[in-house]
Amino acid sequence: MNQHDRTSAQRRTILRAALLTGITAMTPPYLASCSPADDQQDSDRRQTSANPAASGTARGRALLAYFSRPGENYYYGDRTTLKVGNTEVMARKIRDLIDCDVYRIEAADPYPAGYGATVQRNVREQDADARPAIKHPLPDLDSYDTVLLGSPIWNVRAPMIMTTFTEQLDFSGKTVVPFTTHAMSGLGTAARDYAAACSGATFAEGLAVQGEEVDQANGAIKAWLQRIGLTVS
Numbered sequence: 294m295n296q297h298d299r300t301s302a303q304r305r306t307i308l309r310a311a312l313l314t315g316i317t318a319m320t321p322p323y324l325a326s327c328s329p330a331d332d333q334q335d336s337d338r339r340q341t342s343a344n345p346a347a348s349g350t351a352r353g354r355a356l357l358a359y360f361s362r363p364g365e366n367y368y369y370g371d372r373t374t375l376k377v378g379n380t381e382v383m384a385r386k387i388r389d390l391i392d393c394d395v396y397r398i399e400a401a402d403p404y405p406a407g408y409g410a411t412v413q414r415n416v417r418e419q420d421a422d423a424r425p426a427i428k429h430p431l432p433d434l435d436s437y438d439t440v441l442l443g444s445p446i447w448n449v450r451a452p453m454i455m456t457t458f459t460e461q462l463d464f465s466g467k468t469v470v471p472f473t474t475h476a477m478s479g480l481g482t483a484a485r486d487y488a489a490a491c492s493g494a495t496f497a498e499g500l501a502v503q504g505e506e507v508d509q510a511n512g513a514i515k516a517w518l519q520r521i522g523l524t525v526s
Contacts, residue, residue: 347484347496347497347498347499349468349469349494349495349496349497350468350497350521350522351439351441351468351470351497351518351521351522351523352438352439352468352522353437353438353439354393354394354436354437354438354439355391355392355393355394355437355438355439355440355441355523356393356394356395356396356432356434356437356439356440356441357384357387357388357393357394357395357396357440357441357443358395358396358397358398358432358440358441358442358443358458359380359381359383359384359395359396359397359398359441359442359443359444360380360397360398360399360400360443360444360445360451360452360454360455360458361377361378361379361380361381361382361384361397361443361444361445362378362380362404362411362445363375363376363377363378363381363406364378364404364405364406364407364408364411365406365407365408365411366378366379366408366504367408367476367504368504368505369505372408378445379445379474379504379507380443380444380445380473380474381397382474382507382508383443383472383474383502383507383510383514384443386507386510386511386514387441387443387472387514387518389526390514390515390518390525390526391518391523391524391525391526392524392526393441394432394437396432398427398444398454398455398458399427399428399429400425400426400427400428400454401425401426401427401428402425402426415447415448415452415453416448418452418453419448419450419453422453423453424453424454424456424457424460425452425453425454425457426457427454427457427458431458431461431462432462434462434463434464434467437467438466438467438468439467439468439469439470439497439523440464440467440468440469440470440494441470441471441472442455442458442459442469442470442471442472442483442487443471443472443473444473444474444483445473445474445475445504446473446474446475446478446479446480446481446483446501449478449481449482450481450482450483450486451473451481451482451483451486455483455486455487456486456490459486459487459490459491460490462491463493464491464492464493464494465492465493465494466493466494467491467493467494467495468494468495468496468497469487469491469494469495469496469497470496470497470498470499470521471483471484471487471496471499471500472499472500472501472502473499473500473501473502474501474502474503474504474507475501475502475503475504476503476504476505477503478501479501480499480501483499484496484499497521497522498517498520498521500513500514500517502514
C-alpha cells in the first residue's frame with residue numbers, strides 16, 4: 294500500500310469512528326432520554342437546570358400540578374418497577390417543604406404499566422401532536438399566583454398530556470415553575486413548550502432531577518425552592 298492509499302484508509306477509519314460516536318450519542322431510551330453523567334460537575338449541572346428565559350420569582354399562593362407514571366421504568370440502562378413514579382416522589386418532597394395545593398394530572402386512558410408499551414404510546418402521541426384527555430376536572434387557577442408544573446421527560450420533552458393541561462388553562466399573570474425527573478435530558482423542551490402554551494405567564498427557574506437519584510434530592514430541592522422565592526418549612 295502506497296502513502297496515498299494509507300492516508301485514504303486512515304481517513305475512512307476516522308470517519309467511521311466519528312459516525313459511530315454520533316450514532317451512539319443519538320440513541321437514547323425513549324422514556325429516559327440518556328444515561329447519567331460520569332462526574333459530579335455534570336450531574337450537578339443537569340440536576341439544577343435553569344430555563345434561559347426564566348425571569349420571574351415564585352410568589353403568593355401556589356398550586357403544584359404534576360403527572361407521574363408508576364410501573365416499569367428505566368433504571369441506569371436497565372428496568373425497575375416503581376410503586377410510586379419518580380415525579381410523584383419529587384412532588385411529595387416539594388409539598389412537604391412548602392405551603393401549596395396539589396393537583397395530580399391523570400390520563401383518562403391510563404398509560405400501560407410496561408415500559409415498552411408506554412414508549413410506543415408516547416412516540417405515537419408525539420408524532421401525532423396528540424392531546425391525551427385528562428381524567429378529572431381541571432383546577433381553577435384564579436386564586437393562585439404560582440403554578441409548579443411537574444412531569445417526567447420522555448423522548449426529550451414532557452409527556453403530551455402536559456400540553457393538554459397547559460393549553461386548557463389561563464396562566465395570565467401567573468408565575469410558572471417547571472420541574473422534571475429524567476435520565477439525562479434535564480428539563481428537555483418543557484420550559485419552551487410551557488412558554489408557548491402558557492400565554493401571559495412569567496417563568497421562574499426550573500429544576501431537573503435524575504430519576505434514579507430522586508430519593509437523595511432533598512438538599513437540591515430545598516435550595517432550589519429558596520432560590521425561586523418560595524418559603525421553605
